[in-house]
Amino acid sequence: xxxxxxxxxxxxxxxxxxxxxxxxxxxxxxxxxxxxxxxxxxxxxxxxxxxxxxxxxxxxxxxxxxxxxxxxxxxxxxxxxxxxxxxxxxxxxxxxxxxxxxxxxxxxxxxxxxxxxxxxxxxxxxxxxxxxxxxxxxxxxxxxxxxxxxxxxxxxxxxxxxxxxxxxxxxxxxxxxxxxxxxxxxxxxxxxxxxxxxxxxxxxxxxxxxxxxxxxxxxxxxxxxxxxxxxxxxxxxxxxxxxxxxxxxxxxxxxxxxxxxxxxxxxxxxxxxxxxxxxxxxxxxxxxxxxxxxxxxxxxxxxxxxxxxxxxxxxxxxxxxxxxxxxxxxxxxx
Amino acid sequence: xxxxxxxxxxxxxxxxxxxxxxxxxxxxxxxxxxxxxxxxxxxxxxxxxxxxxxxxxxxxxxxxxxxxxxxxxxxxxxxxxxxxxxxxxxxxxxxxxxxxxxxxxxxxxxxxxxxxxxxxxxxxxxxxxxxxxxxxxxxxxxxxxxxxxxxxxxxxxxxxxxxxxxxxxxxxxxxxxxxxxxxxxxxxxxxxxxxxxxxxxxxxxxxxxxxxxxxxxxxxxxxxxxxxxxxxxxxxxxxxxxxxxxxxxxxxxxxxxxxxxxxxxxxxxxxxxxxxxxxxxxxxxxxxxxxxxxxxxxxxxxxxxxxxxxxxxxxxxxxxxxxxxxxxxxxxxxxxxxxxxxxxxxxxxxxxxxxxxxxxxxxxxxxxxxxxxxxxxxxxxxxxxxxxxx
Numbered sequence: 001x002x003x004x005x006x007x008x009x010x011x012x013x014x015x016x017x018x019x020x021x022x023x024x025x026x027x028x029x030x031x032x033x034x035x036x037x038x039x040x041x042x043x044x045x046x047x048x049x050x051x052x053x054x055x056x057x058x059x060x061x062x063x064x065x066x067x068x069x070x071x072x073x074x075x076x077x078x079x080x081x082x083x084x085x086x087x088x089x090x091x092x093x094x095x096x097x098x099x100x101x102x103x104x105x106x107x108x109x110x111x112x113x114x115x116x117x118x119x120x121x122x123x124x125x126x127x128x129x130x131x132x133x134x135x136x137x138x139x140x141x142x143x144x145x146x147x148x149x150x151x152x153x154x155x156x157x158x159x160x161x162x163x164x165x166x167x168x169x170x171x172x173x174x175x176x177x178x179x180x181x182x183x184x185x186x187x188x189x190x191x192x193x194x195x196x197x198x199x200x201x202x203x204x205x206x207x208x209x210x211x212x213x214x215x216x217x218x219x220x221x222x223x224x225x226x227x228x229x230x231x232x233x234x235x236x237x238x239x240x241x242x243x244x245x246x247x248x249x250x251x252x253x254x255x256x257x258x259x260x261x262x263x264x265x266x267x268x269x270x271x272x273x274x275x276x277x278x279x280x281x282x283x284x285x286x287x288x289x290x291x292x293x294x295x296x297x298x299x300x301x302x303x304x305x306x307x308x309x310x311x312x313x314x315x316x317x318x319x320x321x322x323x324x325x326x327x328x329x330x331x332x333x334x
Numbered sequence: 335x336x337x338x339x340x341x342x343x344x345x346x347x348x349x350x351x352x353x354x355x356x357x358x359x360x361x362x363x364x365x366x367x368x369x370x371x372x373x374x375x376x377x378x379x380x381x382x383x384x385x386x387x388x389x390x391x392x393x394x395x396x397x398x399x400x401x402x403x404x405x406x407x408x409x410x411x412x413x414x415x416x417x418x419x420x421x422x423x424x425x426x427x428x429x430x431x432x433x434x435x436x437x438x439x440x441x442x443x444x445x446x447x448x449x450x451x452x453x454x455x456x457x458x459x460x461x462x463x464x465x466x467x468x469x470x471x472x473x474x475x476x477x478x479x480x481x482x483x484x485x486x487x488x489x490x491x492x493x494x495x496x497x498x499x500x501x502x503x504x505x506x507x508x509x510x511x512x513x514x515x516x517x518x519x520x521x522x523x524x525x526x527x528x529x530x531x532x533x534x535x536x537x538x539x540x541x542x543x544x545x546x547x548x549x550x551x552x553x554x555x556x557x558x559x560x561x562x563x564x565x566x567x568x569x570x571x572x573x574x575x576x577x578x579x580x581x582x583x584x585x586x587x588x589x590x591x592x593x594x595x596x597x598x599x600x601x602x603x604x605x606x607x608x609x610x611x612x613x614x615x616x617x618x619x620x621x622x623x624x625x626x627x628x629x630x631x632x633x634x635x636x637x638x639x640x641x642x643x644x645x646x647x648x649x650x651x652x653x654x655x656x657x658x659x660x661x662x663x664x665x666x667x668x669x670x671x672x673x674x675x676x677x678x679x680x681x682x683x684x685x686x687x688x689x690x691x692x693x694x695x696x697x698x699x700x701x702x703x704x705x706x707x708x709x710x711x712x713x714x715x716x717x718x719x720x721x722x723x724x
Contacts, residue, residue: 043463220353296457
């Protein structure tokens with residue numbers, strides 16, 4: 001009985017169950033299924049619509065998973081073996097890490113810090129380093145180009161994404177995600193600073209290689225970019241990592257702009273968690289839907305979007321926040 | 335300071351590459367900019383020209399179709415037209431209309447094939463699935479007409495193999511109406527998509543002068559503003575009696591090349607409608623050959639509309655001489671040159687395929703382009719490697 005109670009202690013429950021490992025795994029499966037399903041609807045595909053039709057083609061996901069699990073993981077001869085094998089594991093593990101700092105309800109969190117927003121953003125920024133290492137370790141020109149592309153993109157999306165998030169922190173006068181969500185009891189952040197909201201949504205999809213920004217692993221140009229040499233379950237890990245990162249950023253986005261666990265006036269972690277999860281889920285699903293609509297940008301076009309559009313927009317969003325704060329609009333401590 | 339050689343990276347794209355087709359591209363890149371890209375063809379050589387020298391004339395019909403699987407009718411028609419010139423015969427009117435009908439159905443699904451491949455090359459899997467899905471009704475029309483799905487071998491010396499099936503007109507009309515409605519979706523989702531525009535406009539621009547100088551043919555030439563179409567320049571089959579426009583675009587970039595093909599699909603649908611309206615009654619095989627068929631078989635043949643060939647076809651002897659024919663295929667001009675010495679096999683057969691003439695563009699257009707532009711340009715050329723490696 002004690003051990004069961006221990007499980008529901010937030011510092012175990014949050015990293016492990018929600019929004020942690022298990023929720024992310026479930027979301028991964030649902031989103032992959034949904035992505036195939038949406039794409040199948042738009043693209044007149046048969047497979048995902050008709051495999052086990054009564055269950056909505058859910059078995060397609062199982063088939064995908066089995067394929068990754070049982071595919072032979074090939075280790076090419078000339079690769080840097082340690083880096084080649086360790087980076088996917090580290091990447092996957094690291095992409096989960098930010099989840100500990102994300103609160104589920106005003107009273108339920110693994111740990112609370114004054115700077116939890118910064119912690120989450122800083123930890124998500126670490127992931128691209130491993131992608132670049134992957135590209136280098138594979139000892140393949142296509143991988144190398146993919147890694148370099150990732151490097152280029154990181155520089156063009158990380159700064160605006162930080163600035164957009166910080167513009168909201170200015171508005172709420174806090175870097176604590178609990179306080180930020182609580183400050184939106186009335187008006188949500190997306191209505192206060194729509195420019196920051198649009199900007200961050202764009203950059204969120206850019207940083208997780210959703211279409212039209214699926215540039216590091218552009219299949220028709222550089223095979224699969226940094227992941228060219230990866231196969232089997234180690235490829236499954238790197239693919240999953242980008243979804244997990246999208247999930248993390250969606251949670252942050254929901255807390256920053258969509259009111260977190262509001263509008264339901266409840267401190268019950270279950271209800272609050274469900275609200276938060278469904279908001280994040282919708283954002284992830286939108287990212288999955290984009291695949292059916294857009295082709296991919298060229299690297300120079302994506303970088304110029306990062307610097308010429310997103311960066312000025314993030315500065316403007318900071319100015320908007322400053323004007324609001326100076327105008328006496330206060331959202332602190334309700 | 336590093337020397338230019340050290341700065342450049344040699345990138346071998348293909349033949350095992352998602353977007354290279356059966357071809358190797360040797361690219362030298364400086365950062366993200368392509369310094370030089372040399373197409374290295376020959377990975378799917380089928381030796382059609384050499385094989386033709388040991389095959390009989392009728393056996394060559396399916397042979398010449400193999401190199402260009404998406405556009406088989408053009409090769410079929412061009413070969414048979416050269417053969418008919420040597421034989422000194424001409425197909426009856428109805429057969430000419432049927433040839434035109436199949437050629438236009440083929441042009442549509444060949445263009446859809448090219449557009450689909452281009453879609454997936456710039457990352458739009460939706461365009462790929464749509465185009466390949468919408469090829470299906472046209473393939474089925476062709477299948478109904480000819481009995482085969484891709485390599486029709488429909489056109490034979492002196493005529494065609496089958497007559498128009500009953501009720502073909504209504505079913506064709508249904509397909510054409512479906513495609514016209516679909517076109518709107520294509521424009522909404524793909525051609526007017528800002529990302530597609532950004533990827534294609536101004537990329538791989540081919541000037542009018544260069545297009546003429548390099549001997550480019552087909553939609554790629556017309557996208558640079560040259561109104562050259564064999565169907566108009568040297569009319570064959572039923573084209574002199576049909577009304578259609580030669581589609582041209584002025585820009586000459588990748589987007590213009592795509593647009594020419596899209597507008598040609600619409601134009602071809604108009605041609606199909608005209609053919610079905612105007613098609614005359616009459617025989618579908620030249621009278622010289624028809625009278626060789628036994629009368630009883632001829633009765634059955636007339637009733638069913640399917641020809642059982644007279645046995646003389648198997649050992650068709652062609653008078654000595656030379657003949658050249660050309661037709662406008664989906665990808666451009668197809669030329670056949672047959673030299674005959676009076677034996678059952680040609681002395682020499684030469685085919686000039688549009689893809690072989692268009693592959694030269696690669697080197698020209700990719701100079702100074704980005705790495706990501708390589709597939710965008712490649713797809714816009716509608717290049718089909720086996721057709722070049724005939």
